[in-house]
Amino acid sequence: MANETTDVLIIGTGFGGSIPGYYLAAGGAKVIMLERGPRFSTEDFTQSLRVGTFNRFIDSISGKGIDVTAGNCVGGSSVTYYAASLRAPSFIFERRGTLGRRIWPKAITRSSLNHWYSRVEAAIPVAELSWNDVPYAGGLFAAACNRAGHTCQPVPLAVDLTKCTNCNWMHTGCVFDAKRSMLFNYIPGAESFGAEIRPLHEVQKIQPAQTAGYRYAVSYLEIDPNDYTQSLGSGTIEAKIVIVAAGTMGTPVILQRSALALGGMPPAVGRYMSANGDRVSFAAFDEDKVSSLLGLQRSPGVAYEAFPIGKPINTMTFDYLDPKKPEFSRFALQQLYSPPIVNALPGVDQSPFWFGIDKRGLLLNWRSWMAIVEMTEDANEGVFGPPPKTGSFTRLGPGIASGQLEYPIAPQTQHGFDLADAAAESILTLDGLATFHTVASTNSIQCAHPLASCRMGDNPGTSALDDRHELRGHPGIFVTDGASVPTSLCVNPSLTIAALAERASSILLKRANQYGVTVKHSGTIPVPS
Amino acid sequence: MRVKNKSEIDRIIRREDSRLPPSTEKSLRLTRRKLLKSVAALAAAWTISPWKIGVPSALAQGTGPAGTTQIPASDSDADPTTLTLEAYADTLIPGEKRFPDDVAIAGVVTGPGAVQGGAIDMMNFVGLGPTLALLALQINAAAIAYALLNGITLDPNLPPLVSLNFAQRTGLLVELLALNAPGRGVYSGLAALCFVAFNTAGYLDTVVAIEQGHPGLTAIGFPPPNSDGKWRFPDFSYQQVLAKPHPRSKNGNPA
DSSP states (O other): OOOEEEEEEEEOOSHHHHHHHHHHHHTTOOEEEEOSSOOOOGGGOOSOOOTTTGGGSEEEEEEESEEEEEEOSTTGGGTTSOOBOOOOOGGGGGOOTTTTSOOSOTTOOHHHHHHHHHHHHHHTTOBOOOGGGSOHHHHHHHHHHHHTTOOOEEOOBSBOTTTOOOBOOTBTBOTTSOBOOGGGTHHHHHHHTTOEEETTEEEEEEEEOOSTTOOEEEEEEEEETTEEEEEEEEEEEEEEEEEEOSOTTTHHHHHHHHHHHHTOOOTTTTOSBBOTTEEEEEEEEOHHHHHHHHOOOSBTTBSOOOTTSBOSOOEEEOTTOOTTSOTTSOOEEEEEOOOGGGTTSBOOSSTTSSSSHHHHHHHHTGGGEEEEEEEOOOOOOBEEOSOOSSSSSEEEETTEEEEEEEOOOOHHHHHHHHHHHHHHHHHHSGGGSEEEEEBOSOSSEEESOOBOTTOBOSOTTTOSBOTTSBBTTOTTEEEOSGGGOOSOOSSOSHHHHHHHHHHHHHHHHHHGGGGTOOOOOOOOOOOOO | OOOOOHHHHHHHHHHHHHHSOTTOOHHHHHHHHHHHHHHHHHHHHHHHSTTTOOOOTTTOOOOOSOTTOOOOGGGTTSOHHHHHHHHHHHHHSOOOOSSTTOSSSOOOSSSOOTTTTTHHHHHHHTTOGGGHHHHHHHHHHHHHHHHHHTTOOOOTTSOHHHHSOHHHHHHHHHHHTOTTOTTHHHHHHHHHHHHHHHHHOTTSOHHHHHHTTOHHHHHHTOOOOOTTSOOOOSOOOOOSOOSOOOTTOBTTBOO
């Protein structure tokens, strides 16, 4: 039987897949989007920490030296993210890293990307928070920064503030339709123009097509919705253009597995992975000091005790994003909520550090906690090992997986961590305001923002993609997800991933004819639902 | 309960060997191997007939304070696997004794700990039930080795881990859970389940757990939902300008 065919086959439905899917479908191309995870809508999300609920659509993937959190559903990580939507600082695009030369393509600067940032901000849409929208934890972080002589400001969020109930359950989806994931803009937009989304279809490999006029054949397994380790069938679709947007943890694995069939891969596929310099730490506040030093009171006799209240990300300081500072010494500090499922992480001063009597005492003070994410400049030291037989990693249990990624922390990255830790501690512990707790239960990086595992660049030796997102040596294969972002960003990366996907979509619309796909240029952003 | 298989005993011995510095003299290495083999055999024998086999006097030369604790009547229904895993959980997040003669819980704090938080329920909920006996065996083998190497006398009437006092249990877990310890994965996985049980009641829907007054969620102060079972916080903000923005920022973005 002949294979199914399509103009454009997109692997993945997160930021990187949904955006080109929308524009190419709107331009008239036949678009099929394959998503390895299930499709959930608002009524499927729960406010529950029971194992078997949220981990149906979010995975924790343990590599060597790193634990990565990634979405696994239609909408990808946009369904599980904390919606912080920031433009990357200008200096990021000039980074040289450990290469000693510019890492980003010359064609991409903050200035050139601003146009695409604006489009995404309008399409999602992104909201600017007033101080009245900032929950207690964000306010407390701001007040602590201010008292320590630092600036601090609300973070732009992809949240409909009129629907948000400040319930702090973004990590399990959003039951109030307030979080603006891809499910509310680009995906329904793409489907309105005929794009077909197939959930529970896990792509395994890309190989040459056999049908005249089609360039690539993409093979997949149909995944059992009740057991993601089992498949219910398989198939192959041939396409003229393939867009790989399986996420930073998925894209390089599919390409590695395809190397033999496609006659090799650029050496940068599966190398130079960045954890966005993510570093998580915690503060436990002295409620009396919150009142006496900062003058804060949320109700009579209660200064804070509000860790579980609000939106998970609200305020941050840009004071350490000085473009004049040397590379690997610049970072952002951002206030963060962490659900109690990660309460093993913070350490205490005395052995046994992350468990025992003193740790229990810290747990009992949970409502007075704050988590902080430090986003630094890392050295792109992540490397993917050989791919597993199927899938992107080996599933061990619900939402738990073992991956091939190895992340040996480079001295430059550690230097940034040390500076960021010291800065956060100096702000939060000033005059005994809080105690500061770094992660002690593991020596692995805790990464929610994986990037760069198949990155763009101008140098073929150190980049897998050219500045148009096209995979070197494989015309018609494009990578448009977080894997294409060349370096850590010092801010949450979703808006930059989306802006680059907007830019890539524009390029694809102009070049589709080269690959036998007729599209008319459509410059209209989707209408948010 | 089946006897610990040979490959498992050999694995523990190899692991212990790997902890020795490369410069360790062969004679000392062999002595340690003999000791650990004895430990493993003892652990295996204990699994055949728990409670009835004492530590051989030649091996029980320590001066530890374990004493001669008797099996409490109120724990008589508890199997050694459960007692061992409860002691493991209690060492991670300690709680108060559930009854006066509770031997699994050391009772070093007041209030609930991981045991009351449902650590064993959590282990069963994720499907570990069939392997718990083996996990307890592995922990107890390590406990015997720890006791021997630290001169601690074990109570023959209790599972080895339970026989240790809280400080000793903590010392053992520090070794098992050291960041670079060989075989850490199993122990840290179990520890993660204990933390998830106490901090999230991960074997229950959170609304149900709150309704049931889950000890861990109550202890950390996890807030209750509204009457419809959903969380909302109408009062969520200080509603004050609390800091100045960065002078080069624009619309909340860095320059």
